[in-house]
Amino acid sequence: xxxxxxxxxxxxxxxxxxxxxxxxxxxxxxxxxxxxxxxxxxxxxxxxxxxxxxxxxxxxxxxxxxxxxxxxxxxxxxxxxxxxxxxxxxxxxxxxxxxxxxxxxxxxxxxxxxxxxxxxxxxxxxxxxxxxxxxxxxxxxxxxxxxxxxxxxxxxxxxxxxxxxxxxxxxxxxxxxxxxxxxxxxxxxxxxxxxxxxxxxxxxxxxxxxxxxxxxxxxxxxxxxxxxxxxxxxxxxxxxxxxxxxxxxxxxxxxxxxxxxxxxxxxxxxxxxxxxxxxxxxxxxxxxxxxxxxxxxxxxxxxxxxxxxxxxxxxxxxxxxxxxxxxxxxxxxxxxxxxxxxxxxxxxxxxxxxxxxxxxxxxxxxxxxxxxxxxxxxxxxxxxxxxxxxxxxxxxxxxxxxxxxxxxxxxxxxxxxxxxxx
Numbered sequence: 001x002x003x004x005x006x007x008x009x010x011x012x013x014x015x016x017x018x019x020x021x022x023x024x025x026x027x028x029x030x031x032x033x034x035x036x037x038x039x040x041x042x043x044x045x046x047x048x049x050x051x052x053x054x055x056x057x058x059x060x061x062x063x064x065x066x067x068x069x070x071x072x073x074x075x076x077x078x079x080x081x082x083x084x085x086x087x088x089x090x091x092x093x094x095x096x097x098x099x100x101x102x103x104x105x106x107x108x109x110x111x112x113x114x115x116x117x118x119x120x121x122x123x124x125x126x127x128x129x130x131x132x133x134x135x136x137x138x139x140x141x142x143x144x145x146x147x148x149x150x151x152x153x154x155x156x157x158x159x160x161x162x163x164x165x166x167x168x169x170x171x172x173x174x175x176x177x178x179x180x181x182x183x184x185x186x187x188x189x190x191x192x193x194x195x196x197x198x199x200x201x202x203x204x205x206x207x208x209x210x211x212x213x214x215x216x217x218x219x220x221x222x223x224x225x226x227x228x229x230x231x232x233x234x235x236x237x238x239x240x241x242x243x244x245x246x247x248x249x250x251x252x253x254x255x256x257x258x259x260x261x262x263x264x265x266x267x268x269x270x271x272x273x274x275x276x277x278x279x280x281x282x283x284x285x286x287x288x289x290x291x292x293x294x295x296x297x298x299x300x301x302x303x304x305x306x307x308x309x310x311x312x313x314x315x316x317x318x319x320x321x322x323x324x325x326x327x328x329x330x331x332x333x334x335x336x337x338x339x340x341x342x343x344x345x346x347x348x349x350x351x352x353x354x355x356x357x358x359x360x361x362x363x364x365x366x367x368x369x370x371x372x373x374x375x376x377x378x379x380x381x382x383x384x385x386x387x388x389x390x391x392x393x394x395x396x397x398x399x400x401x402x403x404x405x406x407x408x409x410x411x412x413x414x415x416x417x418x419x420x421x422x
Contacts, residue, residue, distance in 0.1 A: 034077035035070065035344070037334075038103030040093040042114060045085025046241065049269055050110045050323050053316040054132065055080070057327035060306055065331070071338045079103055083114055090117040098125050104344050107330065108132050110323065112187055119143065128337075128346045128353070130330050131371075133323065135160070135190055138371050145350040146371040149330040151288055153376025154368040157194035160263030160286045161235060163380035163404035165198045167284060168233045168259050170413060175232035175258060179208035181222065181246075182237030182263075191237035191263045207231050216242065219249035226255065233259045240266025244276065251279050256418040261285040267383075268322035273394050280383035282420035284413075287379045289321045289362070290400040292410040299361040303328055319395055329360035380404040384414055 042051035058078055066075050079101050083089040090109065097103045098121065106127055108115045112134040119141050122129045131137060131148045136156045138146045152159035168175055178199055182188030188211065199206060208229035212222055223246065226234055234257045236246050243266040250260065261284040266272050268287050273280065289295055303325060311318045336358055341348045357366040366374040381400040386393060393399050401411030 032074070034075045035072070035105065035338075036077045036079050036101065036103040037105045037107060038079040038094075038097035038101060039107045040083040040090050040097075040109040040114060040118065041080050042085040042109055042111070043082040046239070047085040047109075047111050047114065049240070049271065049317065050133075051085075052314065053311075053320055053324050054110050054327040056307060056310060056314045056316055057303075057320075057324035058331060060303070060310075061328050061331040061335075065335050071335055072342060072344075083109055085114075087113045087117045090114055091121050094118045094121040098122075098127070105334065105338070106130075107334070108134070110327075112137055113185075116140075116186075119146075126346060128334075128349050130334055132327060132330055135187060142370070144354075144371075145346060147333070147350075147353055147367055148372050149326050149333075149365075151362070151373050151377035153378070154370060154372050154374065155194075156372055157190050158198065159194075159376050159378040160191045160237065161195035162198055162376075163378060164235060164259075164262050164284055164286065165195065165202060165204075165233075167380055167403050167413060168204075169202055171258060171416065176205060177207045177229075177231045178204045178233040178235060179226045179229050179231035179257070180206060180235050180237075181208065181210055181212070181226060183214045183216070183239065183242055184211040185214045185239070187239060187265070188237040188242075188263075195235055195237070195262075204233070212242075214239075214242075216245070219245040220253060222246075223249040223253045223255050227253055231257055233257055235262040236260075237263040238265065240269065240272060243267050244272060247276055247279050247283070258416045258418050259284060260417040270317045270319040270321075270391065270394055273386075274389050274391050277389040278386050281386050282383065282415060282417035284380055284382045284403065284417075287322065287381045287400065288377075289325060290379060290381050290397075290402050290410075291321065291395060292397050292400075292402055292408070294402065294408040294410050297361055297363045298359070300325060303361050318391065325362050329362045329365065332360045333358045333365060377405065377408065379408060382411070382413065384411075 042048050062076050062078055070076050081093045108131040110132050115131045115134040116137045123143050128145045133150045134148055180192055182192045208226055243264040264285045267285045307320045307324050337349045337352045341352050357364055368374045380403050382403055384401050386399050402408050
């Protein structure tokens with residue numbers, strides 16, 4: 001999600017106030033001292049499902065890098081605190097990490113709402129900041145040491161809707177009308193703004209465009225209003241609780257547009273897939289990984305095997321396709337840069353990251369000048385052939401068929417949402 005520009009001023013003040021945490025001048029490290037990497041992470045609250053899986057991915061990376069001699073010949077240590085999925089907790093955590101714990105490097109928590117509040121603190125300290133799954137955070141800050149791990153391309157506001165809308169226009173006859181809906185929150189509003197740009201370009205008529213409060217529990221009235229608008233296409237921008245609520249309400253009301261889905265964060269998490277089961281069939285949604293041959297990047301299978309072996313004991317997403325590989329890749333990039341530079345000079349590390357194409361377990365990554373991916377690889381998948389709630393079906397190809405982008409396409413738009421029997 002993108003940090004709301006209306007809240008930018010208060011975030012800046014909160015971040016700068018957090019810098020008042022006292023700290024002593026850093027003591028030069030001995031060669032054997034660990035390199036400490038600090039971060040905030042949502043281990044409780046609404047984002048904890050993703051946050052805890054990120055920590056497991058980071059732990060696997062730490063073991064791998066330490067087995068190879070660490071960074072610049074020094075072992076790596078992870079230092080982190082629970083932000084409770086509350087953005088207000090984030091500035092103080094990063095102030096503590098930098099001023100009290102004296103970490104050498106910082107990376108972000110998962111999700112835009114948790115990334116943006118850390119920015120003023122990190123910028124004040126002039127540190128490289130690797131961010132994980134944020135949308136457009138640096139549009140406001142324009143920080144030259146910010147690097148974001150999410151394959152949305154340079155203009156991140158467009159990615160969660162572009163493939164969905166361009167896929168919609170492949171239907172025959174072409175759709176004429178669209179409904180747009182999302183929470184009155186940063187991510188949804190940013191994505192809806194991007195969707196409106198593409199909708200205008202494609203010539204679709206908007207017959208419904210509304211937002212709902214983030215604390216909404218009953219989505220039935222919203223879906224009934226959308227149904228009354230009789231749109232050919234329904235685009236939803238939502239976070240996990242909303243995504244589940246909207247899918248269930250659409251099923252209960254009997255909403256039958258020709259195409260339904262969009263930037264519905266959460267549907268890619270295995271526990272939610274298992275919970276919704278066949279209710280997902282026909283939905284087309286934003287994603288970043290699917291178990292298809294086109295996504296078999298070097299090292300991805302080995303990582304997922306090790307992650308999945310440890311996931312039950314860690315109590316995290318048992319398959320881990322959506323987020324953990326990108327968390328591991330983020331650390332791969334940071335490690336390559338630090339080792340290549342041979343020091344912890346953040347200006348040199350940032351310059352190296354800007355100039356380099358990195359090979360990772362999620363494919364090649366090259367950053368644009370704004371710290372986003374130079375090339376978008378946001379996926380749109382259609383859920384197909386889901387029977388019951390057995391988790392095994394989500395491990396293999398065929399239930400999440402890639403429709404977009406063309407270079408990773410592995411299936412076709414098999415059937416419209418309105419034709420699915422659940």
